[in-house]
Amino acid sequence: MKNYIIFEKREIMKKSIATIISTGVIAVSTISLSACSSTTQTESGASNVQAAQLSQYESRSYSLGILKANDVHVIRVGESIQIVIPSDRVFNTSSANLASNSKSVLYHIASIVKSYKTNRIKVAAYTDSTIGNGISQDKAGVALTDAQAQSIASYLWSQGVDTRYVYSVGYGSADPVASNSTPKGQYDNRRVVISFKYTV
Numbered sequence: 597m598k599n600y601i602i603f604e605k606r607e608i609m610k611k612s613i614a615t616i617i618s619t620g621v622i623a624v625s626t627i628s629l630s631a632c633s634s635t636t637q638t639e640s641g642a643s644n645v646q647a648a649q650l651s652q653y654e655s656r657s658y659s660l661g662i663l664k665a666n667d668v669h670v671i672r673v674g675e676s677i678q679i680v681i682p683s684d685r686v687f688n689t690s691s692a693n694l695a696s697n698s699k700s701v702l703y704h705i706a707s708i709v710k711s712y713k714t715n716r717i718k719v720a721a722y723t724d725s726t727i728g729n730g731i732s733q734d735k736a737g738v739a740l741t742d743a744q745a746q747s748i749a750s751y752l753w754s755q756g757v758d759t760r761y762v763y764s765v766g767y768g769s770a771d772p773v774a775s776n777s778t779p780k781g782q783y784d785n786r787r788v789v790i791s792f793k794y795t796v
Contacts, residue, residue, distance in 0.1 A: 741766030
């Protein structure tokens, strides 16, 4: 009888040990599967980020091509961006009204602006010296460029650029970049400059 009891205890112990070993294997397997799942999710997340960055780069490159074809210059120096827009490309003559064919150019300008992280965007407009005479010239030029800068700022807002970050100013015929004695120089001086610093 004793031998039977001892044998039975041994069998119970064997079963218990087998259960513990089996449970341990299951636990290890579960941990391994969880680790694999976590790794897969991490890799998937990284791939999504890379895909988004690539998509943004391609979109920005496409917009830059469109702007270049329309004589809009995008200049980057360090972490500063300047977008120089000939006023004749986006406004009706001597007006702050947007030209009917300007929407494509403005759309790609807004796309470029939105692709950067920034919290301060300046929209400055300039004109040539052919408006009015003397003091009236200065007043007329400032009034026109104020309205032009505001028109561009309003368009950026309509495209989702945060209104808190954009401000506009008109400088009239101040700060010419070329001589006003030639049509080409006057064309160059009639411009809108969007400038901002970005963070990465």
